[in-house]
Amino acid sequence: MPPKAAKPVVSRGFRGRRAADVDPARLPPGQYVTRDFPVLSAGPTPHTSLELWDFSIVGELDEPRKWTWEEFRALPSEEITRDIHCVNKWSKLDTVWRGVSVDTLLEGIETSGGYVTQFSDGGYTTNLPLEDITAGKAWVVFAYGDEPLEPEHGGPARMLVPRHYFWKSAKWIRGLRLHSTDEPGFWETNGYHNYGDPWQEQRYQGD
Amino acid sequence: MAGTAVPGRLSWQLAELAEVVVETPRVKTIVFDVPGWPSHRAGQHVDIRLTAEDGYQAERSFSIASAADGTRVALTVQKIEGGEVSPYLTEELRPGDKIELRGPIGGYFVWEPSERGPLMLVAGGSGIVPLMAMIRTREAAGDDTETVLLYSSRSRDDVIYRDELERLSGNGLAVVHALTDSQPPGWTGYARRVDAEMLAEVGPRPAERPRVYACGPTPFVEAVAEALVRLGHDPLAIKTERFGPTGR
Numbered sequence: 192m193p194p195k196a197a198k199p200v201v202s203r204g205f206r207g208r209r210a211a212d213v214d215p216a217r218l219p220p221g222q223y224v225t226r227d228f229p230v231l232s233a234g235p236t237p238h239t240s241l242e243l244w245d246f247s248i249v250g251e252l253d254e255p256r257k258w259t260w261e262e263f264r265a266l267p268s269e270e271i272t273r274d275i276h277c278v279n280k281w282s283k284l285d286t287v288w289r290g291v292s293v294d295t296l297l298e299g300i301e302t303s304g305g306y307v308t309q310f311s312d313g314g315y316t317t318n319l320p321l322e323d324i325t326a327g328k329a330w331v332v333f334a335y336g337d338e339p340l341e342p343e344h345g346g347p348a349r350m351l352v353p354r355h356y357f358w359k360s361a362k363w364i365r366g367l368r369l370h371s372t373d374e375p376g377f378w379e380t381n382g383y384h385n386y387g388d389p390w391q392e393q394r395y396q397g398d
Numbered sequence: 399m400a401g402t403a404v405p406g407r408l409s410w411q412l413a414e415l416a417e418v419v420v421e422t423p424r425v426k427t428i429v430f431d432v433p434g435w436p437s438h439r440a441g442q443h444v445d446i447r448l449t450a451e452d453g454y455q456a457e458r459s460f461s462i463a464s465a466a467d468g469t470r471v472a473l474t475v476q477k478i479e480g481g482e483v484s485p486y487l488t489e490e491l492r493p494g495d496k497i498e499l500r501g502p503i504g505g506y507f508v509w510e511p512s513e514r515g516p517l518m519l520v521a522g523g524s525g526i527v528p529l530m531a532m533i534r535t536r537e538a539a540g541d542d543t544e545t546v547l548l549y550s551s552r553s554r555d556d557v558i559y560r561d562e563l564e565r566l567s568g569n570g571l572a573v574v575h576a577l578t579d580s581q582p583p584g585w586t587g588y589a590r591r592v593d594a595e596m597l598a599e600v601g602p603r604p605a606e607r608p609r610v611y612a613c614g615p616t617p618f619v620e621a622v623a624e625a626l627v628r629l630g631h632d633p634l635a636i637k638t639e640r641f642g643p644t645g646r
Contacts, residue, residue: 199455200412202448202497204490207456208482221447221457223482230616230640233506235623235633280445280457314634343620381505394445395503397407 219389237312250369251304273353290332304369309361316376356387440535441508444501465534511541522614594625604630
């Protein structure tokens with residue numbers, strides 16, 4: 192079947208509104224800048240008390256690791272300023288977070304697993320190659336701006352993997368599972384792309 | 399998905415505007431003819447792409463309002479003042495104009511008549527759109543799944559699909575309106591925001607294990623989903639779609 196509408200078709204009378212103060216090189220294809228902070232979640236927002244919260248690393252490693260909230264917050268953290276890109280078309284520039292680098296959490300861990308699944312309260316999962324969340328590419332964040340992360344945005348803690356569409360940054364994160372095989376997560380088995388690179392516009396399966 | 403065929407890319411297709419329906423002062427339904435449309439399930443959405451003369455492009459996602467119906471795809475769009483895309487779709491686009499569209503998209507916030515259990519739909523404002531696709535799909539299939547729609551609008555004039563909802567009521571479908579800001583004279587229905595008490599009065603009990611779909615502005619869906627969980631509904635049976643900012 193020949194590709195339909197392979198060449199963009201001009202929409203009569205559409206002029207668009209380019210954001211004058213945004214460097215176009217910072218926007219992946221098909222994205223627009225928002226000043227708001229929209230929320231996308233597939234179900235109710237979970238509310239786990241900090242006394243019951245922990246963060247664990249499980250799967251293919253010698254010994255699973257686990258931190259309580261207190262232990263997790265005692266780890267060295269850093270401020271992170273990044274642009275984020277949601278598959279639903281909005282991008283938000285220069286968002287400021289505070290969190291613990293995944294490199295800190297994985298320090299000293301020996302694993303044969305080349306893939307990782309983030310898992311969350313509420314049952315959400317998302318997958319990536321391990322190399323896409325190491326070497327300064329991902330954090331477990333607990334603050335947005337100067338404020339504790341709100342539950343709607345994934346508090347008490349969420350992943351931040353800004354190089355990928357934002358569904359690859361799990362809200363309400365509770366841990367990482369290391370695997371030797373790639374295991375598609377929640378949206379990845381519901382029509383969305385397995386890797387989700389915004390710069391390649393990998394929104395949906397087959398993109 | 400290991401071992402299954404990878405589906406092909408959802409390619410951009412030309413969609414010709416066939417019909418415009420004025421729903422409310424701020425909301426229109428735009429019906430496209432999309433040759434080769436592969437059909438869709440209720441609750442799915444499409445991406446649309448607009449291109450200016452100079453090559454500038456804008457993409458947005460919109461829920462599909464219609465039940466599967468050949469090559470027809472209806473979107474219901476609320477005009478956002480100062481928006482980039484919705485004023486174009488609701489004010490500028492004329493029958494015969496063509497835009498680009500791809501889909502259908504999404505495999506979670508979907509419903510099919512074959513699914514069992516009573517259905518509870520909770521809509522805030524234009525959040526009715528994907529839920530209307532479910533109601534229309536139910537009707538088109540002659541399905542009699544016990545269904546309740548609780549639909550919050552500011553006023554009677556803001557109710558999208560008002561006449562059609564009235565017509566489709568019955569045969570297991572109950573439509574309950576909540577008008578939050580103003581009510582017509584003699585209004586005996588709910589005149590407040592959706593809350594736990596209202597959800598308990600209107601909806602199936604948790605023991606009936608309803609499938610719940612809630613769609614609307616973020617604060618609305620947050621409040622509804624939290625109240626439903628508090629009433630004892632299974633969080634995994636509550637599917638949500640939110641739009642707009644948190645409002646904080």
